[in-house]
Amino acid sequence: MIISLEIRKRAKAGAGPILGILAVSYFSYHLIEGDRGLFAYLKLEHEIDKAEAVYMITEEEKRALEKRVSLLRPENLDTDMLEERSRDVLGLAHPDEIVIYRN
Numbered sequence: 001m002i003i004s005l006e007i008r009k010r011a012k013a014g015a016g017p018i019l020g021i022l023a024v025s026y027f028s029y030h031l032i033e034g035d036r037g038l039f040a041y042l043k044l045e046h047e048i049d050k051a052e053a054v055y056m057i058t059e060e061e062k063r064a065l066e067k068r069v070s071l072l073r074p075e076n077l078d079t080d081m082l083e084e085r086s087r088d089v090l091g092l093a094h095p096d097e098i099v100i101y102r103n
Contacts, residue, residue, distance in 0.1 A: 032038045071078040072085065086092075093099045
């Protein structure tokens with residue numbers, strides 16, 4: 001009887017710290033592994049970096065196309081660009097020229 005009383009007393013005294021340790025462990029785990037945890041944050045940062053790289057490439061291609069289009073505007077028509085486009089559209093070339101098609 002005295003032993004069971006001692007066990008209950010120690011169990012009551014140890015329950016608080018054990019529950020505290022379990023709570024800290026639970027929240028620490030979810031801080032690292034959870035849906036909005038550290039690993040999810042790092043993965044999201046990596047995806048953002050990849051998206052920004054794709055955006056930069058797309059912007060560079062856009063600037064190149066805008067430059068080529070500006071050369072075909074009536075205000076500042078570039079004859080070389082006009083000749084290049086007309087040959088490309090019509091498929092014409094001089095007999096001594098070598099034509100290399102790019103996509």
